[in-house]
Amino acid sequence: MTPNTTSFDQAASAAALGEVMADVKAMTGQKSIFVTHSQGGAVGWDVPVENIAAIVAIEPGGTPQPGSEQYQRLLEANIPIVVYFGDYIDNGPEDIQSTGFWKMVRDGALAFAEQYNADGDSATVVDLPKEGITGNSHFLFQELNNDVIADHVEAWIQANVN
Numbered sequence: 001m002t003p004n005t006t007s008f009d010q011a012a013s014a015a016a017l018g019e020v021m022a023d024v025k026a027m028t029g030q031k032s033i034f035v036t037h038s039q040g041g042a043v044g045w046d047v048p049v050e051n052i053a054a055i056v057a058i059e060p061g062g063t064p065q066p067g068s069e070q071y072q073r074l075l076e077a078n079i080p081i082v083v084y085f086g087d088y089i090d091n092g093p094e095d096i097q098s099t100g101f102w103k104m105v106r107d108g109a110l111a112f113a114e115q116y117n118a119d120g121d122s123a124t125v126v127d128l129p130k131e132g133i134t135g136n137s138h139f140l141f142q143e144l145n146n147d148v149i150a151d152h153v154e155a156w157i158q159a160n161v162n
Contacts, residue, residue: 014046021051033157036060038138045070049077054161056153057083059138063108066115080122080160082153083109086136086143087129122160126152 017034024032031053036044041060055074057063060083064070074081089106093099106125113123128136133152136143143149 010043010046013043015048017043018048018051021047025051033161037141045074049073049079052077052079054157055079055081056156057081057109058140059085059102060105060109062105063112066112066119071112071116075116075119075121078121081113081116082124082126082156082160083113084126084140084149084153085109085128086138086140087134088137089127090129124156124160126156128152 021032021034024030031051033054033056034044034047034052035056035058037058037060039061041057042062044055044057044060045064063083064074085102085106088099089102106127109125113125116123128134128140128149131152133145133148135145136149140146140149
């Protein structure tokens with residue numbers, strides 16, 4: 001989550017969410033599966049890792065650069081990561097600026113996952129149309145087939161989180 005879509009203090013937001021993760025662990029005794037979306041994905045990469053069991057990133061606005069401080073923290077914490085993308089990444093209108101942006105984000109996520117896996121951790125990029133799950137905008141959790149997407153996320157969690 002982010003407080004808004006204009007300027008915000010990413011470090012303060014990440015620290016606050018880190019406190020939420022700590023509270024959840026104190027209440028449940030379990031680390032959290034942290035779900036991020038869009039601009040909130042950027043904040044998610046900076047949240048303290050000690051109380052995170054996995055990250056589910058729904059069309060994040062980017063992924064950590066391999067070798068960066070964000071990347072190293074996630075890798076050292078052994079956090080499995082899945083990144084989901086809906087429709088309109090490869091088939092969006094070329095004359096719309098966001099089509100190129102989302103292709104760049106998706107390609108960056110693929111490069112991130114390739115290196116993260118090569119470095120010994122687990123990252124998956126899910127292109128929902130290639131999974132046969134279509135009709136999804138940027139707000140996957142609000143779509144008519146959100147139950148199908150939730151089942152896909154749950155299956156990933158069951159297969160990848162101890």
